[in-house]
Amino acid sequence: MEASVxxxxxxxxxxxxxxxxxxxxxxxxxxxxxxxxYEILSSNDLCEYYDLEKxxxxxxxxxxxxxxxxxxxxxxxxxxxxxxxSTFSRVNFYVPAIHCVSCIWLLENLQKINPxxxxxxxxxxxxxxxxxxxxxxxxxxxxAKLIASLGYAPSINLDSDDKxxxxxxxxxxxxxxxxxxxxxxxVMLFSFPExxxxxxxxxxxxxxxxxxxxxxxxxxFVYADADYLTSAWKSxxxxxxxxxxxxxxxxxxxxxxxxxDIFAGIGxxxxxxxxxxxxxLLIGRWxxxxxxxxxxxxxxxxxxxxxxxxxxxxSEWKSVVVHTLVEDDQIKIRNLEIVPADCVLLSDEAFxxxxxxxxxxxxxxxxxxxxxxxxxxxxxQPVLLEVQKKTSQSHLTCLWNNEAxxxxxxxxxxxxxxxxxxxxxxxxxxxSLITALYWYFTDASQVWxxxxxxxxxACPCALALTAPFTYGNMLRVFGRHKLYLKNAEIIERMAxxxxxxxxxxxxxxxxxxxxxxxxxALTHEQLIWIxxxxxxxxxxxxxxxxxxxxxNGHVEVTEFKEIPGKGIQGSIMNRxxxxxxxxxxxxxxxxxxxxxxxxxxxxxxxxGYFKIKTSLRKNIQKLIETLGTTCVALLSGDNSxxxxxxxxxxxxxxxxLFDQDPHQKLAYIRNLQRTGKKVMMLGDGLxxxxxxxxxxxxISVTDDTGIFTPACDGxxxxxxxxxLDKFLKLSKAATSVVRWGFVLSFxxxxxxxxFAVTGHLTPLVAAILxxxxxxxxxxxxxxxxxxxxxKELGTKLAHAS
Amino acid sequence: xxxxxLLILISLxxxxxxxxxxxxxxxxxxxxxxxxPSVRMLFEDKIKKKENRDDSQKREIAK
Numbered sequence: 001m002e003a004s005v006x007x008x009x010x011x012x013x014x015x016x017x018x019x020x021x022x023x024x025x026x027x028x029x030x031x032x033x034x035x036x037x038y039e040i041l042s043s044n045d046l047c048e049y050y051d052l053e054k055x056x057x058x059x060x061x062x063x064x065x066x067x068x069x070x071x072x073x074x075x076x077x078x079x080x081x082x083x084x085x086s087t088f089s090r091v092n093f094y095v096p097a098i099h100c101v102s103c104i105w106l107l108e109n110l111q112k113i114n115p116x117x118x119x120x121x122x123x124x125x126x127x128x129x130x131x132x133x134x135x136x137x138x139x140x141x142x143x144a145k146l147i148a149s150l151g152y153a154p155s156i157n158l159d160s161d162d163k164x165x166x167x168x169x170x171x172x173x174x175x176x177x178x179x180x181x182x183x184x185x186x187v188m189l190f191s192f193p194e195x196x197x198x199x200x201x202x203x204x205x206x207x208x209x210x211x212x213x214x215x216x217x218x219x220x221f222v223y224a225d226a227d228y229l230t231s232a233w234k235s236x237x238x239x240x241x242x243x244x245x246x247x248x249x250x251x252x253x254x255x256x257x258x259x260x261d262i263f264a265g266i267g268x269x270x271x272x273x274x275x276x277x278x279x280x281l282l283i284g285r286w287x288x289x290x291x292x293x294x295x296x297x298x299x300x301x302x303x304x305x306x307x308x309x310x311x312x313x314x315s316e317w318k319s320v321v322v323h324t325l326v327e328d329d330q331i332k333i334r335n336l337e338i339v340p341a342d343c344v345l346l347s348d349e350a351f352x353x354x355x356x357x358x359x360x361x362x363x364x365x366x367x368x369x370x371x372x373x374x375x376x377x378x379x380x381q382p383v384l385l386e387v388q389k390k391t392s393q394s395h396l397t398c399l400w401n402n403e404a405x406x407x408x409x410x411x412x413x414x415x416x417x418x419x420x421x422x423x424x425x426x427x428x429x430x431x432s433l434i435t436a437l438y439w440y441f442t443d444a445s446q447v448w449x450x451x452x453x454x455x456x457x458a459c460p461c462a463l464a465l466t467a468p469f470t471y472g473n474m475l476r477v478f479g480r481h482k483l484y485l486k487n488a489e490i491i492e493r494m495a496x497x498x499x500x501x502x503x504x505x506x507x508x509x510x511x512x513x514x515x516x517x518x519x520x521a522l523t524h525e526q527l528i529w530i531x532x533x534x535x536x537x538x539x540x541x542x543x544x545x546x547x548x549x550x551x552n553g554h555v556e557v558t559e560f561k562e563i564p565g566k567g568i569q570g571s572i573m574n575r576x577x578x579x580x581x582x583x584x585x586x587x588x589x590x591x592x593x594x595x596x597x598x599x600x601x602x603x604x605x606x607x608g609y610f611k612i613k614t615s616l617r618k619n620i621q622k623l624i625e626t627l628g629t630t631c632v633a634l635l636s637g638d639n640s641x642x643x644x645x646x647x648x649x650x651x652x653x654x655x656x657l658f659d660q661d662p663h664q665k666l667a668y669i670r671n672l673q674r675t676g677k678k679v680m681m682l683g684d685g686l687x688x689x690x691x692x693x694x695x696x697x698x699i700s701v702t703d704d705t706g707i708f709t710p711a712c713d714g715x716x717x718x719x720x721x722x723x724l725d726k727f728l729k730l731s732k733a734a735t736s737v738v739r740w741g742f743v744l745s746f747x748x749x750x751x752x753x754x755f756a757v758t759g760h761l762t763p764l765v766a767a768i769l770x771x772x773x774x775x776x777x778x779x780x781x782x783x784x785x786x787x788x789x790x791k792e793l794g795t796k797l798a799h800a801s
Numbered sequence: 802x803x804x805x806x807l808l809i810l811i812s813l814x815x816x817x818x819x820x821x822x823x824x825x826x827x828x829x830x831x832x833x834x835x836x837x838p839s840v841r842m843l844f845e846d847k848i849k850k851k852e853n854r855d856d857s858q859k860r861e862i863a864k
Contacts, residue, residue, distance in 0.1 A: 048845070104837060104840055104841065105844055108841070108844075121837075122837055123833070123834045123837055124834070124836050124837040124840065125834060125836055125837070126834070171827055171828075171832075174827060175824060175827055178820065178823055178824070178827075179820070182816065186813065186816065190809075202802070205802065205805070205806075208806060212809070212813075
């Protein structure tokens with residue numbers, strides 16, 4: 001036997017697999033688009049593009065002829081161009097496809113392709129390219145088409161800019177820092193004579209120095225510390241006290257007292273401490289921003305909604321994760337699946353349930369060409385949609401976190417922190433007052449410096465930071481392991497769970513290696529009908545039936561309806577077809593043992609049934625054993641044919657209940673909660689939405705569908721379900737890290753305050769300690785969470801691969 | 802001793818000029834993008850390639 005080596009042909013331009021390779025100069029390309037780009041680059045001697053990175057291109061989306069013709073209209077031109085004259089124009093395009101060094105190189109060498117382009121400059125961080133060109137030789141539309149034809153289609157957004165404007169805020173902080181530093185240095189310089197001892201005869205000089213100090217301190221007071229003052233003022237207006245109030249009070253007190261001292265001739269004031277204080281506070285703030293940025297747990301980049309959708313690629317439908325969708329992708333959405341991004345309807349009509357977005361559960365009818373918004377749920381027949389905007393993870397998460405879906409119990413720690421933070425600030429103000437009085441009577445010269453130290457060093461920010469950073473990092477860890485939680489409060493609730501309830505179909509079992517047998521007489525044509533009807537539903541059993549009856553053929557189905565817990569029905573060629581449970585289809589015979597049965601009825605006449613035996617998920621046996629008695633019940637909408645098998649899997653004390661409809665599942669959970677248990681429910685979100693909502697934590701387990709019910713608290717990828725016990729352990733660990741963080745921040749405050757009150761702390765040292773404390777808390781929580789996660793899950797990954 | 806005051810004023814003005822220059826450089830936006838210039842300077846100049854081509858052409862003629 002000859003063994004043949006399978007070599008995959010990868011496209012030279014984009015690196016994608018070539019089904020039907022097109023060859024040019026001994027290089028393979030996956031499509032005409034990639035080949036064309038190569039030809040353009042090669043003829044303009046720009047092949048260095050391929051030297052800088054391997055397969056740097058992206059597969060071209062088809063660009064229509066008139067895609068950018070709107071750019072030539074005068075109104076729009078004005079909006080898009082940053083500079084315009086008859087001989088010189090400059091345009092700034094946002095190009096989301098910029099992702100590597102080759103992209104920068106190619107876009108900055110555009111002038112080689114079209115001589116009307118003078119120069120082009122890329123800003124990699126913002127993914128923009130600024131092109132200077134001669135408008136009398138090339139118009140904006142051709143420019144856009146040129147870069148689109150190279151694979152870098154510009155994304156033109158005329159109303160608001162969706163690119164992050166992170167540079168601006170940083171600049172103002174740096175300017176404030178510069179001014180504070182400048183003035184601090186000079187004030188120190190002019191205070192030197194004071195330190196070294198001016199004689200009485202040089203009074204005049206002393207006054208001049210003090211005046212200079214005041215002049216230098218004014219910009220610091222007015223501009224550099226403006227953030228603190230305005231924040232404190234705003235909270236005063238709302239009759240509240242926030243974290244910045246003690247700092248603002250300290251700064252104002254120090255400045256005014258110093259000015260008074262100088263004008264009344266009492267002394268030289270404390271302007272050196274004042275300017276130094278502001279300088280170090282700003283450094284601390286800048287440093288904090290940098291630390292937070294690098295530790296940021298931006299879910300858009302690390303954790304994705306594990307929802308999948310069918311996307312058309314070529315002539316096939318492939319299941320892809322929603323975050324990979326781009327504009328102009330064609331997707332197919334089935335019954336009860338969520339629309340992941342803003343789309344235009346390609347099919348004739350669709351019924352969309354916008355309850356997730358607007359709260360209104362009455363389905364809205366959409367016609368061909370209508371815009372369908374992300375978050376809508378499709379009811380009825382599957383439809384074809386064309387994506388208009390990329391999926392916005394943050395938008396979907398925002399909808400999910402809507403008030404309407406919140407469970408009544410609020411976060412225990414959040415309330416604790418809010419109350420603590422408020423009381424804390426009052427305590428600090430009170431403490432500083434007492435200290436002031438004490439020192440006034442003991443040694444009046446020290447008063448102002450000491451109260452400022454007290455006001456500055458006490459930092460409730462550590463309190464406020466512990467919980468968000470710990471939970472945020474834990475969310476990121478979970479996300480990396482395919483458990484996507486709605487928000488950080490869920491972790492707290494997960495730590496308290498002491499009872500777990502499983503749904504059977506799709507959660508404990510799945511359809512990866514099913515055994516399907518058809519009993520009954522069906523014609524070839526009827527089998528095609530049934531397969532087609534089953535493809536409209538996303539129920540695990542329907543998917544299996546569809547795969548079994550996988551025969552091509554176009555069939556018209558009308559009046560499609562899916563009744564959760566019962567079955568699906570539709571009308572094909574004027575015959576009413578029903579697929580579902582015995583009661584739904586009207587089967588009155590004996591129950592069939594040892595498998596899930598889906599009955600088939602055509603025109604209310606039972607024609608046969610499918611015997612489907614699904615297998616258990618891999619490793620779930622081990623998980624159930626580890627959970628032991630915590631796993632309280634298995635609720636299944638199926639019949640009890642699997643009882644024997646399930647009993648061997650589950651602990652003898654676990655209740656196995658079958659033939660449960662959605663209401664019974666909900667009632668069971670409620671009863672369990674009444675006995676004082678905190679319940680976690682794992683289901684597939686199809687017919688246990690109510691139960692998921694009722695439970696303390698409801699997790700929806702998905703495989704590769706877009707089923708999403710907002711009532712759940714988290715989405716878990718099916719093949720990661722065996723990590724459930726680790727996830728619970730991690731949530732408990734997270735809450736203990738938060739508690740330790742509180743303890744640490746209290747200890748820090750107690751020690752620092754005792755030093756300040758006894759007069760051993762200068763304001764400058766206090767200003768340095770403050771950001772140090774918050775950074776150390778942040779580092780502590782981040783390092784703890786990551787270390788614990790590594791211990792629990794890190795080694796697991798190594799074994800799994 | 803009054804000369805000190807004059808010196809102070811002069812040095813302060815010079816320092817203020819530098820502060821102004823710093824302010825202007827921040828505003829000019831040269832610090833907005835710190836990544837791309839680091840990549841850009843590593844690109845090779847086209848002139849080198851042209852020289853190679855000329856060299857290879859010369860070699861062909863010589864043959």
